[in-house]
Amino acid sequence: MKINLLELHPDEFKELLLRQVDKKFRIKQLLNWIYVHRILDPDLMSNIPADFKTFLKKEFSNFIPRILDKQISQDSSTKYLLELEDENRIEMVIIPREGRTTLCLSSQVGCARNCLFCATAKIGLIRNLYVHEILSQVFITLKELQDRKLTNIVFMGMGEPLDNYENVLKSIRILQHEEGFKFSPRRITLSTSGVIPRLNDLADSNLKVKLAVSLNSAIQEKRAEIMPLTKQYPLAELKKCLLNFRKKTSYRITFEYVMIKNFNLAAEDSQALIDFIGDISCKLNLIAWNKVDYLPYETPDENDIRDFLKAINKLSSAVTFRSSRGADINAACGQLAGQYY
Numbered sequence: 549m550k551i552n553l554l555e556l557h558p559d560e561f562k563e564l565l566l567r568q569v570d571k572k573f574r575i576k577q578l579l580n581w582i583y584v585h586r587i588l589d590p591d592l593m594s595n596i597p598a599d600f601k602t603f604l605k606k607e608f609s610n611f612i613p614r615i616l617d618k619q620i621s622q623d624s625s626t627k628y629l630l631e632l633e634d635e636n637r638i639e640m641v642i643i644p645r646e647g648r649t650t651l652c653l654s655s656q657v658g659c660a661r662n663c664l665f666c667a668t669a670k671i672g673l674i675r676n677l678y679v680h681e682i683l684s685q686v687f688i689t690l691k692e693l694q695d696r697k698l699t700n701i702v703f704m705g706m707g708e709p710l711d712n713y714e715n716v717l718k719s720i721r722i723l724q725h726e727e728g729f730k731f732s733p734r735r736i737t738l739s740t741s742g743v744i745p746r747l748n749d750l751a752d753s754n755l756k757v758k759l760a761v762s763l764n765s766a767i768q769e770k771r772a773e774i775m776p777l778t779k780q781y782p783l784a785e786l787k788k789c790l791l792n793f794r795k796k797t798s799y800r801i802t803f804e805y806v807m808i809k810n811f812n813l814a815a816e817d818s819q820a821l822i823d824f825i826g827d828i829s830c831k832l833n834l835i836a837w838n839k840v841d842y843l844p845y846e847t848p849d850e851n852d853i854r855d856f857l858k859a860i861n862k863l864s865s866a867v868t869f870r871s872s873r874g875a876d877i878n879a880a881c882g883q884l885a886g887q888y889y
């Protein structure tokens with residue numbers, strides 16, 4: 549089977565191709581075409597000799613997922629439905645906001661973690677994405693943006709990134725590599741529901757990446773009710789793991805707290821949240837739950853949000869309330885379902 553050109557790390561390219569080309573600069577030229585000019589068709593690589601082009605066409609695939617649908621929100625967020633080579637579908641969202649442009653990308657087709665407030669969970673896990681399928685979302689975004697700069701990448705689309713650990717880490721290494729996409733580590737955020745063993749691996753991996761943890765309740769039973777993995781990885785252990793993670797990494801952790809009316813906004817919830825994150829060097833992002841028609845939750849109103857913000861104001865961490873983007877096209881946090889639903 550042919551290897552996709554976006555599947556290999558620059559070091560793997562060198563190892564594999566040094567046997568095929570006589571001069572090292574040919575490999576540099578190829579990497580330049582892929583990551584700087586964003587050209588994957590060997591026929592369009594003008595300074596590559598004919599025999600090298602023939603070899604590339606024989607050994608490598610340059611398949612990029614097809615854009616099946618593109619919806620633009622009133623707030624200019626754009627959701628893309630992409631079809632993979634095996635006809636599975638994923639979604640990604642490009643979000644312009646206050647001088648930044650963020651890509652929210654997917655790491656799996658569906659997800660196994662079954663968080664009750666999340667549309668992706670309804671699909672179940674179909675499969676992990678390959679490295680090239682993760683990176684092709686960046687590739688498509690860069691092409692779509694043309695002259696506009698992609699400033700941030702967040703692994704917050706479909707899937708639990710730490711359940712596709714090897715491929716996600718390799719993708720991030722290619723994104724950050726000097727001869728790859730050259731993204732600054734501080735511009736890439738990996739979001740997890742709290743898969744403790746993989747978080748420990750990530751802490752020991754030496755990979756620089758910002759971490760976001762989807763918390764949503766700091767009360768064990770309540771969190772377990774909406775995020776079943778909490779039974780396997782309890783909050784007390786998650787906290788120990790994150791304190792250890794913080795010691796080994798340089799960036800502050802961001803906690804995401806999806807606010808759900810009549811569920812996680814009472815006095816006991818705010819107190820538990822203060823107790824849980826109070827001594828972790830972190831930021832807290834509050835996000836109002838976005839309506840998904842077939843899920844039994846309610847979006848909080850302005851009073852709920854104001855009261856909760858007041859209740860947690862003794863936290864020393866930076867707290868932001870993020871209005872979700874793209875809710876009108878089901879592109880907001882927790883709404884991606886790849887048109888499976």
Ligand code: SF4
Nearest residue numbers: 659662663666669707
């Ligand atoms: S919130 Fe994240 S981890 Fe939970 S089911 Fe949805 S995609 Fe998976």
